[in-house]
Amino acid sequence: MDPNDYFVKGAEVEISSDEEGFRGSWFLGTIVRSPTFHNRTITADNKVLVQYKTIFVDEVSGNLLQEYLNLVQLRPPAPRELDRKFHLSEEVDACHNDGWWEGVITEVLDGDRYSVFFRATREQIEFEKSNLRLHREWKNGKWYPPLEDKPKEVVKEEKFIKGMLVEVSSDEEGFEGAWFVATVAELLEDGKFIIEYKSLRNEDDTEFLREEVTKESHIRPCPPDVAVERFNLNQEVDALHNDGWWVGIISKVLDDGTYIVYFLETGENIAFKHLDLRIHQEWINGKWTISSQIGGLKEA
Structure with a gap:
């Protein structure tokens, strides 16, 4: 893999440290500012601005730590076999x-x-x-060693039908990472749909907004409900905010049942009640998966 192709802004990485007491450990983070390459050549002076996902600047502000690091301290998140059994001396x-x-x-x-x-x-x-x-x-x-081979799983293709409740994302600036509830209004050719939002209205505010989206990247089923009595610090969640669901991280748990959620895209910390949060889930290969606090995935 060419680092020019992977270590770009927004890419998830694992971060190593040379500090005493931290050698042999890797922490999950995100690239905030990618390095500058000259003639596709990497040197030890290439600095990358990263933001940790589980380490905070302090316990008061709730802001995640950012650091400039050498490219040699970064790597993609390591793969793992979730059902693997381990052996003595491994x-x-x-x-x-x-x-x-x-x-x-x-x-x-x-x-x-x-x-x-x-x-x-x-x-x-x-x-x-x-x-x-x-x-x-x-x-x-x-x-x-390489990831252990497994039989290829047959992925059941999701069928979207007229009237189905779905969630839709947007590439527009300021809306990245948000999902909005909508209904499939019309089925078009080539995997396209006309959807009608449940919370977004047109410019005249006369009716709910309709939009054409593609199946490949912008539409998914609504995630299943996952009952949670209490969210934990550093847990990845979706927060109901500005008419949509936005992914964030619990940066503080307050005594009154309120949670402070940090949003990577905007750098904001916002307070939410329990009912306005849900476990963050990803729609991958036709299945819902739940993100763990360190980046592993388990089937929902």
């Missing part, structure tokens, strides 16, 4: 203290639990399988 990464830390399986326990030894800190901690992944190295644009 090198793994464990989700711990807001990041992924390199360790070794020292004991296989009952109930899909494993004991992991961390050489850097000389600690041994028990983990559930869901908080582990096989340790991999990123070399010359490839992962070693």
